[in-house]
Amino acid sequence: MTRSVAIxxxxxxxxxxxxxxxxxxxxxxxxxxxxxxxxxxxxxISTQCVFGPRLRPERGAGLAFWDDTAPVIANGRLxxxxxxxxxxxxxxxxxxxxxxxxDHRMKLATWMEAxxxxxxxxxxHRTVDRSxxxxxxxxxxxxxxxxxxxxxxxxxxxxxSQHTEPQRQIAAVYLRVPDGADDIDTVRWSIVPxxxxxxxxxxxxxxxxxxxxxxxxxxGGPWDVWRDRPQAGELWKRIRxxxxxxxxxxxxxxxxxxxxxRAALSGAxxxxxxxxxxxxxxxxxxxxxxxxxxTNDPLTASGANSAVTAAAMHAAxxxxxxxxxxxxxxxxxxxxxxxxxGGGRDSTAIANTLLNPPPQLLERxxxxxxxHATLRKFTGIIETAEDPDxxxxx
Ligand SMILES: Cc1cc2nc3c(=O)[nH]c(=O)nc-3n(C[C@H](O)[C@H](O)[C@H](O)COP(=O)(O)OP(=O)(O)OC[C@H]3O[C@@H](n4cnc5c(N)ncnc54)[C@H](O)[C@@H]3O)c2cc1C
Numbered sequence: 123m124t125r126s127v128a129i130x131x132x133x134x135x136x137x138x139x140x141x142x143x144x145x146x147x148x149x150x151x152x153x154x155x156x157x158x159x160x161x162x163x164x165x166x167i168s169t170q171c172v173f174g175p176r177l178r179p180e181r182g183a184g185l186a187f188w189d190d191t192a193p194v195i196a197n198g199r200l201x202x203x204x205x206x207x208x209x210x211x212x213x214x215x216x217x218x219x220x221x222x223x224x225d226h227r228m229k230l231a232t233w234m235e236a237x238x239x240x241x242x243x244x245x246x247h248r249t250v251d252r253s254x255x256x257x258x259x260x261x262x263x264x265x266x267x268x269x270x271x272x273x274x275x276x277x278x279x280x281x282x283s284q285h286t287e288p289q290r291q292i293a294a295v296y297l298r299v300p301d302g303a304d305d306i307d308t309v310r311w312s313i314v315p316x317x318x319x320x321x322x323x324x325x326x327x328x329x330x331x332x333x334x335x336x337x338x339x340x341x342g343g344p345w346d347v348w349r350d351r352p353q354a355g356e357l358w359k360r361i362r363x364x365x366x367x368x369x370x371x372x373x374x375x376x377x378x379x380x381x382x383x384r385a386a387l388s389g390a391x392x393x394x395x396x397x398x399x400x401x402x403x404x405x406x407x408x409x410x411x412x413x414x415x416x417t418n419d420p421l422t423a424s425g426a427n428s429a430v431t432a433a434a435m436h437a438a439x440x441x442x443x444x445x446x447x448x449x450x451x452x453x454x455x456x457x458x459x460x461x462x463x464g465g466g467r468d469s470t471a472i473a474n475t476l477l478n479p480p481p482q483l484l485e486r487x488x489x490x491x492x493x494h495a496t497l498r499k500f501t502g503i504i505e506t507a508e509d510p511d512x513x514x515x516x
Contacts, residue, residue: 123444124148128262130250132156134170134226135412135429136268137233141183142437144243151262155249158231162328165384167226168426169294169334171195171309171323173505174219176427179434185233188224193324193331195221197308198501202488203368204315210488213308215501221309223325223334225296226426252402259406264440264447267400268429271413276396282470288390289419289477290318290338291346295358296325296385297333297378306331312368315484318345319421320368322375332381337361338421354386393418393477395470398456399449407449409456411436416466418473422504428469435459464507471510472503483513 125148129136132154140152156164172180180186198215201208238245250258252275259265267275299306310322318339325334339345345364348357358380365372380386398415401407412429439455440447460466475483490496503509 125263125440126261127151127440128153128258128265129268130255130258130265131268131270131412131414132230132234132245133268133270133412133429134230134426135414135433136266137230137237138180138183138185138430138433139266139268139411139437140237140243141185141233141240142179142433143440144237144240145183146437146441148242148440150237150243151246152234152237152243153246153248153250153258154234155247157247158234161227161231161234163384164227166294166296166387169223169321169323169325169336169420169423170226170229170426171221171223171325171334171423172426172430173221173423174217175506176430177222179430185236187232188222188229188326192222192224192326193306195223195307195309195324199305199308199310200487200497200501201310201312201368201370202315202484203312206367206369208370210491212491212497214494215497217505218502221505223323225325225327228326228328255408256402256404256406259402259404259408265408266436267408267410267414268412269414271391271417273414275400275408276398276410276415277400279395279397282395283393284474285393288341288392290421291341291348291388291390292336292338292420293348293357293361293388294334294336294386295354295361296327296381297335297375298329298381299331299333300374300378303374310371312371313484314367316340317343317364317367320365320371321423322371327381327385329381333375333378335361335375336420337364338419348388351388354380354383357386357388391417391419393470393473395466399452401449407452409436409447409452411456411459415456416470418470419477422469422473422476424469424473424507427507428466431462431465432459435462468510469507472507472513475510475513480514
């Protein structure tokens with residue numbers, strides 16, 4: 123049964139859902155505030171590491187354009203550093219299946235162009251306000267809102283939201299791969315208790331392979347040094363200084379440079395869970411997904427991974443459904459994703475637990491240097507977003 127679906131927002135949630143629906147024969151209209159070239163010429167958006175199992179939907183939709191060129195992230199490395207000493211270093215964390223990170227500036231721009239060129243799909247480049255949303259709801263069988271973490275259309279779910287303020291000050295840079303680097307297949311995660319966390323993700327950008335680096339600074343801690351939102355070069359200079367707390371990363375990265383002058387971002391995100399259904403003044407309902415509904419801190423690389431799962435589950439539910447897309451169906455569809463293993467609830471629990479890790483968890487990891495089963499379990503939880511309760515068990 124062919125349905126007419128409008129999607130507002132051209133991030134990973136909106137574009138992947140749009141492609142999956144188009145593939146299933148629906149009529150798709152996607153409205154994006156950004157054009158492909160706005161994305162290409164804009165600043166970096168994410169470090170967008172997508173774990174192996176979550177790459178399936180984009181491969182199924184024929185959107186895996188970078189499988190031959192993006193670094194194959196087959197390994198994980200987990201380290202804990204105290205006073206510049208490495209107290210845990212586990213480099214044997216084979217991922218179940220390789221992960222991939224393709225600069226969202228390239229990936230989303232290409233996906234947007236591909237959707238615009240596909241039969242039965244149209245892409246409009248304009249920002250949709252609330253009255254335009256109501257008009258869209260009148261004209262389509264269903265409206266999906268995937269506008270990312272800004273915007274106040276969806277009400278905060280106080281019961282499910284743990285935080286009212288950011289838990290980290292975040293900075294990210296894309297760095298050229300230093301000459302001779304041999305671990306472009308490894309995602310590296312360093313924890314510095316009292317300061318924050320550092321993630322180094324092998325990625326593909328316009329200039330080729332790079333290291334996408336995220337620094338998660340504890341508010342008020344020694345790494346909390348970019349609240350003035352410095353320009354790219356200055357941000358990288360400050361990050362380079364604090365890499366001294368993780369000597370191995372300082373040695374690996376300090377001599378390199380930004381991939382381009384837009385390869386930096388800084389900011390802070392308040393993790394929040396929102397109600398997924400919004401009722402418009404006309405009484406019509408719209409359904410949200412992606413960051414528009416569940417926003418987590420990037421510490422556990424969960425946002426794009428969650429959005430992919432939501433896109434796949436929502437697209438399948440739309441194709442299966444033969445009745446009206448009313449508010450009750452919308453809530454049920456969201457709930458199926460929220461409660462699925464590795465769905466929204468699990469991702470959110472994992473992100474929130476690791477933002478404020480219980481002392482026994484760090485102790486357990488530090489005592490597990492020779493206990494590969496424990497360390498493998500830990501990295502497996504990040505990879506699959508399943509079994510958050512393990513993190514709290516002793
Ligand atoms: C530093 C950093 C690192 C990250 N690293 C990872 C990682 O390694 N792995 C991972 O899984 N996740 C990561 N994330 C999170 C991930 O990037 C996001 O969760 C994900 O991209 C959200 O996708 P989305 O489609 O929901 O929203 P967005 O990507 O925000 O897309 C929303 C789109 O909607 C458009 N829009 C907004 N309002 C309107 C409107 N009114 N009308 C029309 N268009 C509109 C916007 O222009 C935008 O293009 C990271 C995030 C950050 C900040």
